[in-house]
Amino acid sequence: MEQQQEQPLEHQPTQDYAEALDRLNRFARITDSCFRIPFTRIRFGLSPLIGLVPVVGDVAGLILSIYVIVEARRLRAPRLLQLRMVFNAVVEAIGGLLPVVGDAFDVWFKANTRNLDLLCGYLRVQLEAPPRRRYWPWLLLTLIIMAVVVVVLMRAWHGPGG
Secondary structure, three states: OOOOOOOOOOHHHHHHHHHHHHHHHHHHHHHHHOEEOOOOOOEEOHHHHHHOOOOHHHHHHHHHHHHHHHHHHHOOOOHHHHHHHHHHHHHHHHHHOOOOHHHHHHHHHOHHHHHHHHHHHHHHHHHOOOOOOOOHHHHHHHHHHHHHHHHHHHHHHHOOOO
């Protein structure tokens, strides 16, 4: 009797990606959008609240943003994507340093949500089935070239008169 095979290797990254996205979605919601200003559509999270503490709060917000970048690294996201994520985190930290305007900037910019969107785009591509390779055109071209070579060699072997 055949033994039951283990789940395919593709399952592990899919499950790992799904678990990571679930964690990161919760994190981005808590840091960027868990509260709403009444009678508006403006949402904000703990990050702008922490940012109200001058300098220390913005540094703490930057440290929190590093979590998403660390997860991206763990999931083997490309370096360029990670650099874009670092850029978003730094922009939010520098923007948050501005008195008064910086707090509004923190509410608007939402670096963790932006970084999560970047990571989701990458993971979506990773989870797509790779395109099927079509070998038959190359095979057909190779056969035609081989046939032409055989005909040319036969004509050269037998001479011009046949």
